Amino acid sequence: MPVSKKIQASIEKSSWIRKMFEEGIARKAKFGAENVFDFSLGNPNLEPPPKFREVLMRLSKDPKPGQHGYMPNAGHVQTRKAVADYLSKLHHLSFGPDDIVMTVGAGGALNVVLKTVLNPAEEVIIPRPYFVEYNFYLDNHQGVPKTVPTKPDFSLDFDAIEKAIHANTRAVLINSPNNPTGKVYTGQDLDTLGDLLKTFSRKLGQPIYLIADEPYRKIVYDGVSVPSVFASYPETFLVTSFSKDLSLPGERIGYAAVNPNMSDKKTVMNGMILCNRVLGYVNAPSIMQRAVADLLEETVDVSLYQRKRDMLCAGLEDCGYEFSKPEGAFYLFPKTPIEDDVAFVTALQEENILAVPGSGFFGPGHMRIAYCVDDRTIEKAMPGFLRVIRRAKEY
């Protein structure tokens, strides 16, 4: 076999996604990109805030000596200091630069954390539905996903989590605001989760870690705010990126932070720095480290995403789709009017509407609509959304 058995299987397993993706490309070629309504990707359509460009121009015009060279594997100390100060203010805790590792996006941060803590066959509890890349990230480090359902409104189901914990449980991985549901967990729910993990960590005689993936923290609507995971539980990792709030997903810049009160923090941080190095990341891209240090208070104009959400929700509600209105991120996760979400998404495709079946997120009977797109795309797709639900209901 030219590639490893595992990679061969992954290629085969993902062939339906590829086929769908290729069908989308073929449709764009046939009908023109402007006539295909692509809601399939979480690629922000907003440009980075103007200050990003200013900072980047300054960095390229007046480079400091060694600006593009190696720095400590954890990242530039000035950047880690800036992130630590920012987090201290946000979470009312005292972070230092040694609590931070700058990473190749949140994907890099998650892999660093998972490699640091996971022994082979240890389990990570993940509420469904969830970002499908988590399975790959766990598998990279021989970890095993233990998925648990959420409640009908996509909030945490503590009975399910409690039942899933056993001797081999190493961590719980949460993502709020959530991809694909847009759910934001409440402070009370995080406290309940923290208490539950404290109880079971005591029983197991070692901490069950909480890993909070928060790249959408700043993308929230209607005054919702994302409560601090650090306040609810000491054994917490935060992983995040600037991909969404600064619209820089292609630049691969993010970080991992540990709770300043984590037990064995020093060993954990040494492990994370080692893992950042040996996973081949080595360090986060240098120029973007320099840039984000000056942009921690910046965010794209979130009101634009809120308008898109409102347009999409109003339109789909009129068509008769059922969903929980997202509180954050830029995804809507409606029920598909028929149980077979792949069939429904295929029907949408025939109307030149591209969405992702919920099955791809372990949330069958749903579909994910990424609304980080032109307003026009939302508007023009509505008649198609209506025709497909009508046809589905005729059966």
Add this chain to the structure above:
Amino acid sequence: MPVSKKIQASIEKSSWIRKMFEEGIARKAKFGAENVFDFSLGNPNLEPPPKFREVLMRLSKDPKPGQHGYMPNAGHVQTRKAVADYLSKLHHLSFGPDDIVMTVGAGGALNVVLKTVLNPAEEVIIPRPYFVEYNFYLDNHQGVPKTVPTKPDFSLDFDAIEKAIHANTRAVLINSPNNPTGKVYTGQDLDTLGDLLKTFSRKLGQPIYLIADEPYRKIVYDGVSVPSVFASYPETFLVTSFSKDLSLPGERIGYAAVNPNMSDKKTVMNGMILCNRVLGYVNAPSIMQRAVADLLEETVDVSLYQRKRDMLCAGLEDCGYEFSKPEGAFYLFPKTPIEDDVAFVTALQEENILAVPGSGFFGPGHMRIAYCVDDRTIEKAMPGFLRVIRRAKEY
């Protein structure tokens, strides 16, 4: 245990390197950085070529829409096209954009290739001495290093390689110009290696891949040129970066290329693109992809490294050190005058000279001196180098 058993062991095993590194920092604090002669790191001391700055200024001043967004996981097609054209000219073969994956440096590229091809417990043959990170990279994907000696001049030992091949052999990994020895393999040696691998691939009934790690390809001296691995063997991966030839190691930009004539090329490329994504890299940093597309013909002024090499070699020869003169890269790998290389490097440290014991590269009885430093550092370190070898010879 707060971290995984494997990471705990790695932290403990690398504690002597850390101690040595911390001793270096302590000495810089005590004696002043300018009085500590640090030859321990492969961090180029030359700034990127002036054209890099021009290109970066243009990219930051006139960003294209979506310039910092996601692109295909393999990288921007324009960049891959430029790299393919460059490689076609260099190797007299016809590369296309689909033969290239842009990566997070050569470290990222190596991890992508290894994850793509390795099944658990499969072996990769590596000539000693070699860059110690290879062991971590293999272990990330449950591969096993099978190290083989080189000849006294650090050229390939084909008997040793042949003896090391068996049913579980998946690949041979070479690095020319070499870190830590500066050796450049000849075209004839690559042909011999290619023939050997063809013979054994036939016997095994599947290709043994050749992985060529070539970040130092452009850093060569005295008119030496690095022959094409592609010409010698079809089942070849090239992994490289712009870290050394453009002095951009902190920016994490490189690529992997496959031989256009590789069998099962399409499956292999699909695997690599998947691995680039699921290892959490997702894609190489976008702005650097754009930049290097315009800089493929650029190189730092290599004559400056040649001068440093010559200064260092002349000085150490006068002191009585024994070594093979490097043909490329910016490392010298002399014999230590006493067998215990760690003890010798510790003695150098007492003269405020920082080098790395050869044991760290599986080449005991040697040390690595990275001469990508100020000329002044080389000059001022000489009296210390002399005193330490004199004391060593007194015993």
